[in-house]
Amino acid sequence: MKANEDQSGPNRKTLMWYLYLISMVLLAFTGFGQMPIYKRYYISDIPGLAWSADFYTTHLIHYIFSALFLGIAAYVVFDHLLLKKKRFALTLSGFIRSAIIAGLVATGLLLVIYNFSGVAFPMWAAATLLVAHMTLAMALIAAGFIALIGRKPWVRAIN
Amino acid sequence: MSHQISRRLFLKGGLAAAGTLAASSIPAAASITDGTGHLATLLDISKCIACGACVEACSETNQSKYPEPEKPFPKMVPSRAKNVDWSEKRDVDDRLTPYNWLYIQSTYVEHNGEEHEVNIPRRCMHCTNPPCVKLCPFGAAEQLKNGIALINDNLCLGGAKCKTVCPWKIPERQSGLGIYLDILPKFAGNGVMYKCDRCYDRIAQGEQPACIEACPEDVQTIGPRDDIIRQAHALAKEMNGYIYGEKENGGTNTIYVSPVPFDKLNKAIEKGKGKPHLKPVKDHMADGNNLAAALAIAPIAGIAAAVGKFYKMTK
Incomplete structure (x- = not known):
């Protein structure tokens, strides 16, 4: 090193x-x-x-x-x-949290676009996005608490 | 079993999750509703004689959409949340209610030494970027391609956020019906919100909204927003009048033209619950949408910081 x-x-x-x-x-x-x-x-x-x-x-x-x-x-x-x-790799907990965050970012950005004037989503699409965003937020909170209680780190050193 | 996840797997998984959502049919289903697609209404309030034909026609046409609540209502917890019941007062027509989506504000105003009797049909303004639709936390409201803002009574929980964020406080709640009864009726939701849907179903069939068709004085005209704006300006010029609704809340699809300034009208009309004002309204969605630029810049700044650190460390 x-x-x-x-x-x-x-x-x-x-x-x-x-x-x-x-x-x-x-x-x-x-x-x-x-x-x-x-x-x-x-x-x-x-x-x-x-x-x-x-x-x-x-x-x-x-x-x-x-x-x-x-x-x-x-x-x-x-x-x-x-x-x-080269020195660190994601743990399973880190991978799950990263995937949830990716989903939150994707749904969040689509909701930002939805809020612009001149953009309309069909009702099913807006409802799906909003419920998905909220569900992912709850999943991230749950995953965060599980990681905290179980002392699961985001990454671990590669030997 | 190793709990280590390779970068490839991490990126694959993360990108797959993001990609699945982003590449879903949602963006494909999105549509541009600005300008040409929107239908707007022009209301020449110098013509309105407050005969009430529009109010009556609205009520008759929309009977089947009106709420039929189940009683008794759930006891709300905490007690701060109150049941709202208009089902025994269906005939009220001097304000907006779940059973009256259009009413007429009448007033007398002095302007240029002349007294004017002014009658103003009031209902949802159908904003070009409607906060009631965009900020509903459950997506229970929709803006149609023709600009109509519509609340879905099958999905609405009656939390009344749409009313709170509406600059004119238009939607009205009826308790005792809707999806909230099947979830946590005492603890979440409180009925369904109702407001003018500008007869979206009639428009879809090529007909006019009932209030427009019934008006004996031709107070209202409906058409593409650009045309309606042009007509409104021509009419305002002709009568030396004033326009309301073109710029309010970033623009609406309800354009009033009056021979009396709207600040005078706003002072003169009765305002309050179910009785909307006529004040100037700033674009309520603009502040958030202006911040969207920060959402684009922030990741670039983050990447720049990481790259800067990388060069510093590898020098």
């Missing part, structure tokens, strides 16, 4: 990891907030969370953290391909 080679393992709690966590938490919160539940279930009554009942605000925050998340994802994937692929 060269002296100047990146020594950090992708499982370390780096700045990227914290940004990923923050973006995931806010994406999940604002994503579920697209359903009319926060006002009904008093979440928006919690001091400091009144904004959570404003669908346009949660929509904007969802977009902002989607951009942050896409930036992180692109960085992590290319960092892996360029620098770490």
Whole structure:
């Protein structure tokens, strides 16, 4: 290994990891907030969370953290391909989470396109996309918790 | 068994998942609805005499679409969510309800030293980029290629987000029917939302919306949006009048032309629940859509950062 080679393992709690966590938490919160539940279930009554009942605000925050998340994802994937692929490989848990994230990105981007003026999807297509996006989000949360509890890392070192 | 996944498998799996979704028939089924495809209506409110023929025709034509709720309604949990029942007040016609998708706002306004009696048929504006459709979390609303914004009563849960995001608060809820009764009736949803569907079924058969056909004064005209906008400007010029609906919320498919400025009308009309305003409305979808550029730039920045690190490390 060269002296100047990146020594950090992708499982370390780096700045990227914290940004990923923050973006995931806010994406999940604002994503579920697209359903009319926060006002009904008093979440928006919690001091400091009144904004959570404003669908346009949660929509904007969802977009902002989607951009942050896409930036992180692109960085992590290319960092892996360029620098770490010879030393680290995805675990099964990492593979499942990556596949779910790929699905979330694909459905999310299609929903962004759907929101543009002049674009119309048939009802079945919009409903399918929205349900798929929500289901994948729940699957990612579940996979994240399973990984946390079972201490399943994203990658493992190649011997 | 090894839990290691090769990069090839990772990329194959990830891309397959993304590809399956992205390459599905959804984008292929998408359509461009801007401009030429949209049908808009022009309402010359100087002609409206508030005879109510349009309201009556709307009600008669859409009877079969009106809600028939099951009673008693589920007890809502938490109690903040209230059942909404219009089924015993089907005859209310001085506001929008699930049983009255069109009503007439009447007022007297002084303008240029003259008093005007103004009557304004009010219903869904059918926005060119309708937030009720685009922001429904379950995809229960659809914008047809001809621009009509339509709520599917078989899919709507009655959460009323469409009403919350509508700049005019048009859709109205009826509890006691719909898909929510089959899911978690006490805890999620609360009925079905109803509003004008601009007689999409009649239009599909080459007929006019009932309100337009029934009007004895020819208040409304329907046609391709570009033509309607041109007609609206010509009419406004002719009567030295004012236009509402062309730019509101980024543009709607309901264009009002009035001899009285709309800010005066807005002050004069009765507003409130089921009684929409006539204020200027900014494009509610624009802020989010403007941010979409960040979604394109962010991955490029991420890739640039990774490539920059790679060159730094390999120097």
